[in-house]
Amino acid sequence: xxxxxxxxxxxxxxxxxxxxxxxxxxxxxxxxxxxxxxxxxxxxxxxxxxxxxxxxxxxxxxxxxxxxxxxxxxxxxxxxxxxxxxxxxxxxxxxxxxxxxxxxxxxxxxxxxxxxxxxxxxxxxxxxxxxxxxxxxxxxxxxxxxxxxxxxxxxxxxxxxxxxxxxxxxxxxxxxxxxxxxxxxxxxxxxxxxxxxxxxxxxxxxxxxxxxxxxxxxxxxxxxxxxxxxxxxxxxxxxxxxxxxxxxxxxxxxxxxxxxxxxxxxxxxxxxxxxxxxxxxxxxxxxxxxxxxxxxxxxxxxxxxxxxxxxxxxxxxxxxxxxxxxxxxxxxxxxxxxxxxxxxxxxxxxxxxxxxxxxxxxxxxxxxxxxxxxxxxxxxxxxxxxxxxxxxxxxxxxxxxxxxxxxxxxxxxxxxxxxxxxxxxxxxxxxxxxxxxxxxxxxxxxxxxxxxxxxxxxxxxxxxxxxxxxxxxxxxxxxxxxxxxxxxxxxxxxxxxxxxxxxxxxxxxxxxxxxxxxxxxxxxxxxxxxxxxxxxxxxxxxxxxxxxxxxxxxxxxxxxxxxxxxxxxxxxxxxxxxxxxxxxxxx
RNA sequence: GCGCCUGUAGCUCAAUCGGAUAGAGCAACGGCCUUCUAAGCCGUCGGUUGCAGGUUCGAUUCCUGCCAGGCGCGCCA
Numbered sequence: 213x214x215x216x217x218x219x220x221x222x223x224x225x226x227x228x229x230x231x232x233x234x235x236x237x238x239x240x241x242x243x244x245x246x247x248x249x250x251x252x253x254x255x256x257x258x259x260x261x262x263x264x265x266x267x268x269x270x271x272x273x274x275x276x277x278x279x280x281x282x283x284x285x286x287x288x289x290x291x292x293x294x295x296x297x298x299x300x301x302x303x304x305x306x307x308x309x310x311x312x313x314x315x316x317x318x319x320x321x322x323x324x325x326x327x328x329x330x331x332x333x334x335x336x337x338x339x340x341x342x343x344x345x346x347x348x349x350x351x352x353x354x355x356x357x358x359x360x361x362x363x364x365x366x367x368x369x370x371x372x373x374x375x376x377x378x379x380x381x382x383x384x385x386x387x388x389x390x391x392x393x394x395x396x397x398x399x400x401x402x403x404x405x406x407x408x409x410x411x412x413x414x415x416x417x418x419x420x421x422x423x424x425x426x427x428x429x430x431x432x433x434x435x436x437x438x439x440x441x442x443x444x445x446x447x448x449x450x451x452x453x454x455x456x457x458x459x460x461x462x463x464x465x466x467x468x469x470x471x472x473x474x475x476x477x478x479x480x481x482x483x484x485x486x487x488x489x490x491x492x493x494x495x496x497x498x499x500x501x502x503x504x505x506x507x508x509x510x511x512x513x514x515x516x517x518x519x520x521x522x523x524x525x526x527x528x529x530x531x532x533x534x535x536x537x538x539x540x541x542x543x544x545x546x547x548x549x550x551x552x553x554x555x556x557x558x559x560x561x562x563x564x565x566x567x568x569x570x571x572x573x574x575x576x577x578x579x580x581x582x583x584x585x586x587x588x589x590x591x592x593x594x595x596x597x598x599x600x601x602x603x604x605x606x607x608x609x610x611x612x613x614x615x616x617x618x619x620x621x622x623x624x625x626x627x628x629x630x631x632x633x634x635x636x637x638x639x640x641x642x643x644x645x646x647x648x649x650x651x652x653x654x655x656x657x658x659x660x661x662x663x664x665x666x667x668x669x670x671x672x673x674x675x676x677x678x679x680x681x682x683x684x685x686x687x688x689x690x691x692x693x694x695x696x697x698x699x700x701x702x703x704x705x706x707x708x709x710x711x712x713x714x715x716x717x718x719x720x721x722x723x724x725x726x727x728x729x730x731x732x733x734x735x736x737x738x739x740x741x742x743x744x745x746x747x748x749x750x751x752x753x754x755x756x757x758x759x760x761x762x763x764x765x766x767x768x769x770x771x772x773x774x775x776x777x778x779x780x781x782x783x784x785x786x787x788x789x790x791x792x793x794x795x796x797x798x799x
Numbered sequence: 800g801c802g803c804c805u806g807u808a809g810c811u812c813a814a815u816c817g818g819a820u821a822g823a824g825c826a827a828c829g830g831c832c833u834u835c836u837a838a839g840c841c842g843u844c845g846g847u848u849g850c851a852g853g854u855u856c857g858a859u860u861c862c863u864g865c866c867a868g869g870c871g872c873g874c875c876a
Binding site for chain 2: 581762
């Protein structure tokens with residue numbers, strides 16, 4: 213419908229151009245949007261206002277001319293000029309009703325478009341270090357990333373959902389060492405756990421399972437571990453130096469093979485836990501990309517060498533630097549340390565190089581807002597390696613501040629007093645968690661009220677939408693209970709002219725809008741639009757259902773109304789599906 | 800100090816890539832259940848869109864400068 217109206221406007225504009233009323237060198241596609249208010253018809257275009265200046269005519273006068281030159285279309289009831297020069301289209305009722313048929317026909321595919329045209333797009337999200345369970349901050353990235361991926365897939369993109377596993381580097385060594393120390397405790401050693409170690413209970417669990425698997429094979433005495441180590445922070449020393457020395461000692465005492473065994477036990481245990489957590493949250497991945505696999509394939513070295521070949525790497529103060537300032541970064545960045553080890557950034561250069569080499573047309577990174585300073589250097593690297601930085605989009609997700617009622621929930625990662633995603637899911641449920649996370653724009657700071665999310669009351673917007681779906685399901689059960697009234701779509705679609713109520717028109721309009729909302733969400737990577745849309749749709753439904761009886765005696769009218777409700781239910785289900793929220797049959 | 804994000808009703812947030820009279824929910828107050836689920840509906844109350852300029856037919860949206868909050872500015876990850 214929308215497309216054909218745009219075509220009409222193009223026709224009309226061409227006619228005026230041929231007449232010389234509008235400069236012929238203008239080549240623009242008319243903007244047509246769904247009217248905000250019913251009094252302005254169904255669709256509105258600002259074409260006349262845009263053309264007014266170059267044509268040196270008043271917008272309203274131009275609008276009149278455009279309307280007069282408009283080819284006729286049987287679906288259009290009338291076209292009017294309004295306000296400063298809007299061209300408002302009024303569509304005939306049967307033009308509206310056809311959407312009900314479309315929804316019933318396309319079912320789960322209704323709302324899907326071919327915006328992406330099969331383009332390959334990668335969405336990388338969460339990618340939290342596997343040093344502990346996911347917390348509620350990661351949850352928002354998970355919900356957002358999953359929805360973005362779903363929406364893109366619905367719009368015809370070939371989507372790869374990816375998690376970058378930082379399974380190399382110092383933090384992981386700290387984790388391995390932490391597990392080992394707990395393991396030694398299980399073996400009966402007494403020791404003072406380092407300030408900078410990971411203190412969570414999950415570390416103790418990992419130590420116990422390690423002990424179960426290997427017995428005392430990795431056992432060393434506490435004396436041999438702590439002998440002549442630099443003092444820890446609490447003893448007046450440097451806690452960083454202390455933990456680094458501990459890691460080194462651990463590696464020395466265990467040897468390469470045994471250390472790897474320990475390291476992988478921690479890594480695999482936590483990665484499996486994260487994967488299970490996300491899976492239970494309805495977040496699925498196509499690929500868990502290992503950082504370690506980059507160094508094992510010498511990909512980091514190769515990526516840096518590629519920069520060297522372009523003359524973008526130089527030596528200074530013992531380290532090697534990438535001249536990222538040449539591509540807009542604030543300062544140049546170290547890629548290889550004095551001791552020869554590559555930096556985290558170097559691995560990320562290789563990773564992004566790898567992404568582009570895999571042939572993705574677009575790459576979307578979902579990062580926590582605290583990483584925003586990192587964007588310019590990654591873009592610089594991408595560009596330096598000869599890739600189009602425009603094809604890399606970084607979306608920042610702000611943190612959620614948790615509240616219990618009006619009281620703020622305090623969290624700190626180090627002390628282990630953070631709330632995990634799992635705890636959140638258990639407390640408020642997956643549906644509420646998913647919905648609350650994506651209800652807000654990603655870059656908006658968000659207040660997440662646990663009390664509200666778990667309240668099984670009308671205050672909770674998740675239930676409001678689910679309830680609309682369940683109500684329709686209930687109505688259909690009642691309908692199907694009697695064979696004489698069973699819903700017959702083919703027959704019902706012949707009866708749609710029965711839908712003459714104002715509120716029925718509004719509901720149909722609302723349904724017709726859905727594909728545009730999905731497409732808009734895909735274009736802007738803003739799934740919150742869908743959450744808001746669903747609340748609007750549910751609201752329109754509740755209003756209608758409260759004011760008009762659907763299961764009336766008169767068979768034709770009943771069939772038409774049921775068809776409308778079935779269509780509403782389908783759209784609710786499709787939308788909730790994109791958000792990863794259940795559409796219950798009963799509540 | 801520099802950079803990024805945010806600032807909209809008492810609270811939490813929307814506002815269709817610059818559109819018409821800035822909208823919901825919650826909170827407050829008043830109504831609607833012998834009828835398809837009251838987890839619902841209807842009504843009332845609520846605004847100088849942080850402030851000041853600019854761009855234009857038109858600005859919550861774009862630009863500049865201030866103010867306030869958050870985050871970042873490592874050979875950490």
